[in-house]
Amino acid sequence: MSSPLAPTRPTRISLAVRDSSTMLRRNLLHARRYPSLTLNLLLTPVMLLLLFVYIFGDAMSAGLGGGANRSDYIAYLVPGLLLMTIGSTTIGTAVSVSTDMTEGIIARFRTMAIHRGSVLIGHVIGSVLQCVMSVVLVGAVAVAIGFRSTGATPLEWIAAFGLITLFALALTWIAVGMGLVSPSAEAASNNAMPLIFLPLISSTFVPLHSMPGWFQPIAEYQPFTPAIETLRGLLLGTPIGHNGWLAVAWCVGLAILGYFWSASKFNSDPK
Amino acid sequence: MTDLAIAANGLCKSYGDKTVLDGIDLAVPEGTIFSLLGPNGAGKTTAVKILSTLIRADAGDLRVGGHDLATDAQAVRAAIGVTGQFSAVDNLITGEENMLLMADLHHLSRREGRQVTAELLERFDLTEAAKKPASTYSGGMKRRLDIAMTLVGSPRIIFLDEPTTGLDPRSRHTMWQIIRDLVTGDGVTVFLTTQYLDEADELAHRIAVLNDGRIAAEGTAEELKRIVPGGHVRLRFTDPAAYQSATSALREASRDDESLALQIPSDGSQRELRSILDWLDSAGVEADELTVHTPDLDDVFFALTGSTQSTEALR
Numbered sequence: 296m297s298s299p300l301a302p303t304r305p306t307r308i309s310l311a312v313r314d315s316s317t318m319l320r321r322n323l324l325h326a327r328r329y330p331s332l333t334l335n336l337l338l339t340p341v342m343l344l345l346l347f348v349y350i351f352g353d354a355m356s357a358g359l360g361g362g363a364n365r366s367d368y369i370a371y372l373v374p375g376l377l378l379m380t381i382g383s384t385t386i387g388t389a390v391s392v393s394t395d396m397t398e399g400i401i402a403r404f405r406t407m408a409i410h411r412g413s414v415l416i417g418h419v420i421g422s423v424l425q426c427v428m429s430v431v432l433v434g435a436v437a438v439a440i441g442f443r444s445t446g447a448t449p450l451e452w453i454a455a456f457g458l459i460t461l462f463a464l465a466l467t468w469i470a471v472g473m474g475l476v477s478p479s480a481e482a483a484s485n486n487a488m489p490l491i492f493l494p495l496i497s498s499t500f501v502p503l504h505s506m507p508g509w510f511q512p513i514a515e516y517q518p519f520t521p522a523i524e525t526l527r528g529l530l531l532g533t534p535i536g537h538n539g540w541l542a543v544a545w546c547v548g549l550a551i552l553g554y555f556w557s558a559s560k561f562n563s564d565p566k
Numbered sequence: 567m568t569d570l571a572i573a574a575n576g577l578c579k580s581y582g583d584k585t586v587l588d589g590i591d592l593a594v595p596e597g598t599i600f601s602l603l604g605p606n607g608a609g610k611t612t613a614v615k616i617l618s619t620l621i622r623a624d625a626g627d628l629r630v631g632g633h634d635l636a637t638d639a640q641a642v643r644a645a646i647g648v649t650g651q652f653s654a655v656d657n658l659i660t661g662e663e664n665m666l667l668m669a670d671l672h673h674l675s676r677r678e679g680r681q682v683t684a685e686l687l688e689r690f691d692l693t694e695a696a697k698k699p700a701s702t703y704s705g706g707m708k709r710r711l712d713i714a715m716t717l718v719g720s721p722r723i724i725f726l727d728e729p730t731t732g733l734d735p736r737s738r739h740t741m742w743q744i745i746r747d748l749v750t751g752d753g754v755t756v757f758l759t760t761q762y763l764d765e766a767d768e769l770a771h772r773i774a775v776l777n778d779g780r781i782a783a784e785g786t787a788e789e790l791k792r793i794v795p796g797g798h799v800r801l802r803f804t805d806p807a808a809y810q811s812a813t814s815a816l817r818e819a820s821r822d823d824e825s826l827a828l829q830i831p832s833d834g835s836q837r838e839l840r841s842i843l844d845w846l847d848s849a850g851v852e853a854d855e856l857t858v859h860t861p862d863l864d865d866v867f868f869a870l871t872g873s874t875q876s877t878e879a880l881r
Contacts, residue, residue: 313673314671317667317670317671320670321656321659321667324658324659324663325658325659328658328659328699329658398654398656398657399650399652399653399654399655400654400655400656402620402648402650402652402654403648403650403654403715403716404671405619405620406618406619406620406643406646406648407643407671407672407719408640408641408643408644409671564620564621564622
């Protein structure tokens, strides 16, 4: 029992960075030891991709109009599915946060002289990294079945990557809040359903103008559609219009909302 | 007053209109084992949660390790280690990884972390299981890992909330030895809660009996035992008819109809025993079992907590 605490009291920032990276390592270790949860969540977007391309592909491409064929539909479908992958991955985040909170180890962390937010920051960074990895994996499947971007410049690729990361950050903070208010893993998984349900009622599968008129505004202004239209624009050169700003506003808004929600839940006294 | 590891004055906590702790005072000198004893729901765990900074008190002047809980919780955290009632280990990773995680959070260097981890795993007989996931550990092993993790930061004050609940007798004795060694070897202060009277008797320098959110009594085990009147001789019958005739013959004895037993006050001396036996013979009472009961913490406990359950039932 040789060593007391570090001789010099570290500054707040360095404490935060150090403890958060320790917590991140812990979460990545979990993900590496138990990859099945992450991989199961990847199954949904991959299955939908194959289903809509190979089974419904002909009917769906007809819906795009203008004599579009199946490969046109792949191009149309992939940006939405990439963002759906993020929604799906963050369900895992809600579940793992909720599971974590029911474990005694969190009580231990709360009684240690560590940076208080590091537990959540570790989860958030871990989740964003997992989202990006998942998007890359689903993207690889998409490329394998014939998806190609049309003339995206390096700058557009960087912007696309930035959008994916920002979107992942926003949904992650919301998922963390959902995980914190859920009493069990099952409840967390149910509460996080909107994260996978919303992309179904967005412009992922069919264009907005093909939906009933009363429903179009709902589909148009929910968080997924602007992000999907923006990503589509960046990768395929379709017009982005006001969707770029709308997407960024949604992301920033959701991230801030999720952050304050999570922080207040985490800082209130545990039962 | 300077060498108190834990000092609480007027500690209060309620949830809604349910008062859990109703103004309790505690004083635990450094380097001692203090036991908070009480039945389930007495508020023991709440007291530990408050003193270990997990939840906030409603009122009270509370100092742990010389730091004010209300204003300097982070300094308190740096001085304490907590092993709660439910194991505070990360079940998804190995025992060794749990230890290294603690080392990282205490900002030990990589080399120091490995060294402390190896030492503690060895000390708590976990070296062989070090590379296995904590979820595969037995209850006793998990509890040992839990305490080992608590010790990584070399805390001066250790809170143990019901450290032996649910352990088999052998693991329980191992845990007792671990707790004794902490105080004699490392000189730490231990604040222990338990619902087992023998555990408090065995380990604690001082004991406080918590009942219904208040301290019903406080002192050494010996002092507490002096609170209750002397022991008794207990006569147990298997035949209800024999029990009935004995109760009418021995009107002075207190009855326990449920277990067919009678209790006659006695100090347990040879002389008194002989006179009781003579008396039983002359009254024609033939008990199936006779036991001499000297006062122990059970008596104190039941006298103070006002429980009507028989002592046997709780053992």
